[in-house]
Amino acid sequence: MENIEILGFIAAVLTTGAYVPQVYKTWKLKSTKDISLSMYAAMFTGVLLWLIYGIHYKSIPIILANGITAILIMFVLVLKYKFK
Amino acid sequence: MENIEILGFIAAVLTTGAYVPQVYKTWKLKSTKDISLSMYAAMFTGVLLWLIYGIHYKSIPIILANGITAILIMFVLVLKYKFK
Numbered sequence: 001m002e003n004i005e006i007l008g009f010i011a012a013v014l015t016t017g018a019y020v021p022q023v024y025k026t027w028k029l030k031s032t033k034d035i036s037l038s039m040y041a042a043m044f045t046g047v048l049l050w051l052i053y054g055i056h057y058k059s060i061p062i063i064l065a066n067g068i069t070a071i072l073i074m075f076v077l078v079l080k081y082k083f084k
Numbered sequence: 085m086e087n088i089e090i091l092g093f094i095a096a097v098l099t100t101g102a103y104v105p106q107v108y109k110t111w112k113l114k115s116t117k118d119i120s121l122s123m124y125a126a127m128f129t130g131v132l133l134w135l136i137y138g139i140h141y142k143s144i145p146i147i148l149a150n151g152i153t154a155i156l157i158m159f160v161l162v163l164k165y166k167f168k
Binding site: 004007008013014015018020022025026031032033034035036039042043045047052053 | 094097105140
């Protein structure tokens with residue numbers, strides 16, 4: 001793998017993995033007052049579109065990154081609804 | 085522009101623009117208790133790496149989307165520090 005592709009892979013792991021501590025924090029605090037619903041709704045829609053984009057170009061990194069991100073954002077949205 | 089590129093463009097606007105309501109909400113509430121610092125720190129690092137990735141491939145959409153996202157995340161991080 002080229003250096004730039006390794007960098008892209010690390011970037012994908014970071015921008016997808018970033019949601020894990022937020023899901024954990026929200027689950028632990030059971031509070032979502034400071035979290036913007038509009039942000040997560042827009043992000044969820046955007047990530048689904050990136051997923052379609054990735055499927056069209058048969059790009060495994062785009063499909064994986066956005067598929068996992070969609071699931072993590074769904075967790076935040078469910079917790080936002082549950083602990084509003 | 086092909087349909088799939090238009091879809092990718094809408095995806096980029098959504099996943100970048102998603103941070104605007106969070107910056108606005110954080111600014112208005114002056115509270116960041118429910119927001120994960122680890123999430124935004126990881127996201128900021130990841131977005132900077134995507135920016136380098138975009139510069140390497142001279143991809144204007146990747147450069148623009150991640151450049152603007154980096155600035156928006158920086159706002160959330162500054163507010164997180166200010167209103168902790």
